[in-house]
Amino acid sequence: MWNLSAPWWEFVLRGLIVYAALLFLMRVSGKRQIGQLSPLDLVLLLIISNAVQNAMNGGDNSVTAGLILAATLFGADVLVGYGTWRSHRLETLVEGRPEILIHQGEIFRDVMRRERITPRELQKALRRNGCERVADVHFAILETDGTVSVIQKEKSEEGQAKPTIDPMWQDPARPDADMSL
Numbered sequence: 001m002w003n004l005s006a007p008w009w010e011f012v013l014r015g016l017i018v019y020a021a022l023l024f025l026m027r028v029s030g031k032r033q034i035g036q037l038s039p040l041d042l043v044l045l046l047i048i049s050n051a052v053q054n055a056m057n058g059g060d061n062s063v064t065a066g067l068i069l070a071a072t073l074f075g076a077d078v079l080v081g082y083g084t085w086r087s088h089r090l091e092t093l094v095e096g097r098p099e100i101l102i103h104q105g106e107i108f109r110d111v112m113r114r115e116r117i118t119p120r121e122l123q124k125a126l127r128r129n130g131c132e133r134v135a136d137v138h139f140a141i142l143e144t145d146g147t148v149s150v151i152q153k154e155k156s157e158e159g160q161a162k163p164t165i166d167p168m169w170q171d172p173a174r175p176d177a178d179m180s181l
Helices: 008-029 031-035 039-057 063-086 088-095 109-114 119-128
Strands: 099-103 137-142 148-155 161-163 174-178
Antiparallel strands (some): 099 137, 148 161
C-alpha cells in the first residue's frame, strides 16, 4: 500500500513528462477545444486520463505513488501559472493569443477555418452576446480560453452603427484616440 516500486524521483519525472505532453497537445488542438467541451470532448478527456495513467505511475498503484504524482501535477500547474503570470512570452506560448473573428462586420473566414469554428458556432456565440447580426459587430474575438467576446457597434442619433470604445482602452492624453487594437 505504501511501498514504491521505483524511486520517488521517477514518479515526479513521469508526471512532469505527461503534464508537458498533455499541455502541448491541448495547445495544438486549438482554443475551441478548450473553451467548448462537447460530449465527444468529455469522452476524449476521460479516455486520455485512463491512457496516461500507466505512463505516470508505471504500474505502481500504491498510495505513496499516487500522492507523489498528485503533488507533482499540482506543483507543475502552480509553476506554469506563476511563469505565465511573470512572462508574457511564456503566457503566449502556453495559452496562445486572442484571434479576431469579426472586425467591423467582416468575418475572417481564414481564422475561423484555422481555429475550426463553424458559422453556426459563431452565430451561437453572437446570440449569446446579444447580437443578432454580424453587421452590428465591431469586434468578435476568440479568447485564449476558447470563449468569444463580442463588442457591438452602438447606434448614433442618425441610426448609424458606430463602434463602442471602452474607456479602459482610451488614451488619457488623447480622449478621441481608440487604443483597442
